[in-house]
Amino acid sequence: MQPTKTMIHNALAGLVALGLSSAAASALAAKGDTEKCAGIVKAGQNDCGTSKGACAGTIKTDRDAEAWITVPKGTCAKIAGGKVTDKPENQHGGAAAVKKTS
Template sequence: MKTQLVVSSAFAAALALGLVGQAAAQDKAAKEKCYGIAKAGQNDCANLSGSHSCAGQAKVDKSPEEWKYVAKGTCAKAGGLSAEEAKAKMKK
C-alpha cells in the first residue's frame, strides 16, 4: 500500500511540474523585455552591461541597462526602451 502511494505521489508531482513549466513558457511568450523602467531592486534579471546576473540587483531607478518583463506591446506606453534603444542610450 505504501509503495503505491509513493508511486502515485511521484507521478502526480511529475505531472504538476510539467504543467507549471508549460504555463510559464506560455506566460513568457506573451511578454517582452522592457528596458529603463525597473525601479531599484526590482529588475527581472541580468543587465545589459553584465555587471550583475540576477533579479533584484538594480542599483537605481529607471537605469537603461535594467529591464522588466511587461505584456507585449506595452513597453513604449510605459516609457520603456527596446534592447537596441537601451544599448544606444548607454553608449552616450
C-alpha cells in the same frame, strides 16, 4: 453578518482574486506574449541579467538603462523611458552567461 465574518470573507476573496491574477499572468508569460522592457525598473526590482548584475534584484538605481522587467507585448512602447531590449547580456545570468557561451 458579523463584522468578523465579513472581514474573513473579504480576506479570502482577496486571496482567491490574487491567485487567479497570478495564474493569468503565468498563462500570458507561457504563451510568449511578453517582451523585455528596459529603462523603467525601480532599484532592486529588475527581473535579471545586465552587465552590472547577474541576478534579479541587483540594480542599485531607478530607471537604469540596462535593467529590465517582463511586460505584456506592446506595453513597453507606451511607458515613458521604456525600451524593448533583446541584448545578449539581458538574459538570465547577465554578462556572466554571455562570457560562458563565448
